[in-house]
Amino acid sequence: MGWNRKILRVDLTKGICSEEPLNMQWAQEYLGSRGLATKYLVSEIDPKVDPLSPDNKMIMATGPLTGTMASTGGRYTVVTKGPLTGAIACSNSGGFFGAEMKFAGWDMIVFEGRSPKPVYLYVENDRAELRDAAHLWGRSCWETEETIKHELQDPLVRISSIGRAGENGVHYACIVNDLHRAAGRSGVGAVMGSKNLKAVALRGTRGVSGIRDFGEFMQATTAAKKVLADNAVTGQGLPKYGTQVLMNVINEIGALPTRNHRDVQFEDANKISAEAMHEKRPTDGKPHLVTNAACFGCTIACGRISEIDKGHFTVKNSPKYWGASGGLEYEAAWALGAANGVGDLEALQYANLLCNEQGMDPISFGATVGAAMELYEMGVLTKEQIGLDAPFGSAEALARLAEMTATGEGFGRELGLGSKRLCTKYGHPELSMSVKGQEFPAYDSRGIQGMGLAYATSNRGACHLRGYTVASEVLGIPVKTDPHVTEGKAELVKAFQDATAVFDSAGICVFTSFAWTLADVQPQIAAACDGDWSMDRLNEVGERIWNMERQFNNAAGFTAKDDNLPPRLTSEPARTGPAKGMVNQLDKMLPEYYQVRGWTPEGVPTAETLARLGL
Amino acid sequence: MKIAFKLFASLSDYLPAGSRDNRIELDVEEGVTVGELIRRYQVPERSAHLVLVNGIFIPPAQRLRHRLKPGDEVAVWPPIAGG
Ligand code: SF4
Numbered sequence: 001m002g003w004n005r006k007i008l009r010v011d012l013t014k015g016i017c018s019e020e021p022l023n024m025q026w027a028q029e030y031l032g033s034r035g036l037a038t039k040y041l042v043s044e045i046d047p048k049v050d051p052l053s054p055d056n057k058m059i060m061a062t063g064p065l066t067g068t069m070a071s072t073g074g075r076y077t078v079v080t081k082g083p084l085t086g087a088i089a090c091s092n093s094g095g096f097f098g099a100e101m102k103f104a105g106w107d108m109i110v111f112e113g114r115s116p117k118p119v120y121l122y123v124e125n126d127r128a129e130l131r132d133a134a135h136l137w138g139r140s141c142w143e144t145e146e147t148i149k150h151e152l153q154d155p156l157v158r159i160s161s162i163g164r165a166g167e168n169g170v171h172y173a174c175i176v177n178d179l180h181r182a183a184g185r186s187g188v189g190a191v192m193g194s195k196n197l198k199a200v201a202l203r204g205t206r207g208v209s210g211i212r213d214f215g216e217f218m219q220a221t222t223a224a225k226k227v228l229a230d231n232a233v234t235g236q237g238l239p240k241y242g243t244q245v246l247m248n249v250i251n252e253i254g255a256l257p258t259r260n261h262r263d264v265q266f267e268d269a270n271k272i273s274a275e276a277m278h279e280k281r282p283t284d285g286k287p288h289l290v291t292n293a294a295c296f297g298c299t300i301a302c303g304r305i306s307e308i309d310k311g312h313f314t315v316k317n318s319p320k321y322w323g324a325s326g327g328l329e330y331e332a333a334w335a336l337g338a339a340n341g342v343g344d345l346e347a348l349q350y351a352n353l354l355c356n357e358q359g360m361d362p363i364s365f366g367a368t369v370g371a372a373m374e375l376y377e378m379g380v381l382t383k384e385q386i387g388l389d390a391p392f393g394s395a396e397a398l399a400r401l402a403e404m405t406a407t408g409e410g411f412g413r414e415l416g417l418g419s420k421r422l423c424t425k426y427g428h429p430e431l432s433m434s435v436k437g438q439e440f441p442a443y444d445s446r447g448i449q450g451m452g453l454a455y456a457t458s459n460r461g462a463c464h465l466r467g468y469t470v471a472s473e474v475l476g477i478p479v480k481t482d483p484h485v486t487e488g489k490a491e492l493v494k495a496f497q498d499a500t501a502v503f504d505s506a507g508i509c510v511f512t513s514f515a516w517t518l519a520d521v522q523p524q525i526a527a528a529c530d531g532d533w534s535m536d537r538l539n540e541v542g543e544r545i546w547n548m549e550r551q552f553n554n555a556a557g558f559t560a561k562d563d564n565l566p567p568r569l570t571s572e573p574a575r576t577g578p579a580k581g582m583v584n585q586l587d588k589m590l591p592e593y594y595q596v597r598g599w600t601p602e603g604v605p606t607a608e609t610l611a612r613l614g615l
Numbered sequence: 616m617k618i619a620f621k622l623f624a625s626l627s628d629y630l631p632a633g634s635r636d637n638r639i640e641l642d643v644e645e646g647v648t649v650g651e652l653i654r655r656y657q658v659p660e661r662s663a664h665l666v667l668v669n670g671i672f673i674p675p676a677q678r679l680r681h682r683l684k685p686g687d688e689v690a691v692w693p694p695i696a697g698g
Contacts, residue, residue, distance in 0.1 A: 237693060465698065480674065
């Protein structure tokens with residue numbers, strides 16, 4: 001079956017944990033994880049609910065392949081209404097927490113209400129209870145994880161928690177598991193904090209039972225693992241260089257957003273790249289990178305584990321940061337680096353460690369700093385207001401602002417609300433490099449046209465993981481398309497969006513899609529799960545999930561006007577590189593996209609589309 | 616004529632001495648193609664996956680035909696991806 005057929009409902013207001021059967025009809029229609037949890041959420045909350053109120057709910061969910069032998073089957077998602085955007089939020093994390101939820105016998109955990117005092121949820125197989133977390137409040141994710149393990153005298157317990165950012169309502173706070181894996185985007189950690197829920201600690205000892213046909217499943221997963229191993233990207237490129245290898249690629253093609261998207265190429269890109277992480281530092285003779293790392297059951301192992309330079313100004317008096325720890329991944333390195341014009345790799349790693357320690361999304365944090373630096377350079381924000389000089393390129397400012405935001409100190413409180421609110425407050429909403437209030441990731445859509453459409457239409461606000469057309473437009477996966485043209489991009493974006501919804505809902509990592517197509521995933525799902533899981537069905541499930549998310553956003557008050565890009569990207573041409581002179585031509589692609597989706601020119605799914613998808 | 620040759624990730628081992636930050640300036644004859652340049656430095660063909668000239672992708676079939684111009688920047692990667 002793939003599913004445990006059981007969900008845990010936690011009423012935080014009343015302090016009650018109860019068991020419910022999983023709605024198997026919905027499991028057939030929405031598969032699991034992202035899709036299924038979103039179906040529960042949209043069925044249970046008012047789309048207009050205040051994301052940080054007790055009436056919002058938060059769901060942690062696994063997919064049918066989570067915890068199984070399928071490669072990368074360790075993923076879980078957090079689904080809620082996000083405070084950064086007011087749209088549907090669905091953040092995905094690897095590590096080991098998701099698999100543990102499965103081993104404990106649950107498919108998902110639904111949190112509702114608000115606890116009167118800080119608590120954490122402890123689950124040991126069937127047993128679930130809320131425990132006092134007064135002693136954990138005010139502590140970092142790292143301290144919380146260590147304290148709970150110590151308290152329970154169980155080093156194998158798996159923990160997801162919020163740090164001080166989530167407690168303080170940082171609008172892009174994340175939920176960190178296994179020290180440096182995170183359900184990162186859209187502020188899911190702030191929702192958790194608003195519920196006075198500090199952590200979820202899981203211990204499951206039951207493995208995964210109920211695979212539909214075990215022999216077939218073994219065969220399917222083994223064949224799929226061979227595809228990953230034989231593929232040069234997933235077999236060699238990602239384990240050796242990680243996602244960070246993109247830094248020089250994206251800079252070369254002139255799509256590396258730099259200094260709040262003023263520029264599209266960063267003169268110091270090489271200094272903060274994967275190649276730089278491999279090189280020995282002149283200061284201590286050691287490379288930044290220590291090793292790669294894998295999430296549960298992953299045969300790719302793209303994760304980076306690095307050691308910061310102990311003599312660097314950011315950490316020379318803080319030995320707690322000296323050990324090997326997670327980072328830098330491409331998105332974090334870009335957002336903390338190029339987006340602010342900072343070319344100091346060690347400073348980026350320090351800010352990244354703070355994000356992991358206190359639970360903040362480094363993309364939105366870094367991009368918000370970029371916006372603040374632009375306001376500072378324009379004279380709109382002063383040294384007195386910020387508390388320090390913050391010109392582009394200042395590693396000192398980056399490090400200090402990370403500390404202030406992570407702990408809610410001074411101007412850090414304002415940065416914690418995200419670039420949209422910050423820029424609006426200071427009279428320049430156009431300088432927030434965001435869609436629906438969520439900051440862009442590391443690709444400038446003037447040089448990669450399809451990404452502009454993917455960002456504008458992403459259901460959780462600007463995001464690369466909802467439709468990663470970079471794979472096709474830049475890397476040639478599965479086929480190379482021209483990043484500078486708009487023709488064909490509407491279909492491309494739709495295809496990526498729908499397929500990704502299936503990968504996410506199955507409980508596997510989207511990075512498998514550099515080698516796998518849906519045709520590699522399908523036999524694994526079909527062998528694990530009861531029901532008809534043909535390619536046609538999977539494609540339909542992906543499209544259904546996308547439309548369901550869209551309908552939620554529409555009901556929450558979003559319209560076609562919100563499928564937009566900041567004016568900088570549509571009217572200020574790229575200044576250098578191969579895309580010099582170009583802007584993003586969203587206006588050409590968007591009407592076509594609505595048509596391809598079966599939506600009205602106003603961006604609303606037609607009755608016919610809804611009927612076709614059974615919505 | 617002068618061009619810049621850049622090899623990244625695992626291909627950096629093929630860069631001749633004197634290169635810095637994955638890049639070297641080379642003096643090459645007029646009319647050399649990007650494919651010839653890659654062969655000259657013994658970069659295995661199947662490893663020269665992503666080939667850009669001034670940031671523009673050159674498909675495999677055009678590499679032996681695409682002639683370089685003075686000042687061109689050639690950048691090559693093995694199969695890689697990220698996110
Ligand atoms: S590919 Fe990377 S992010 Fe994905 S599961 Fe493997 S290690 Fe984790």
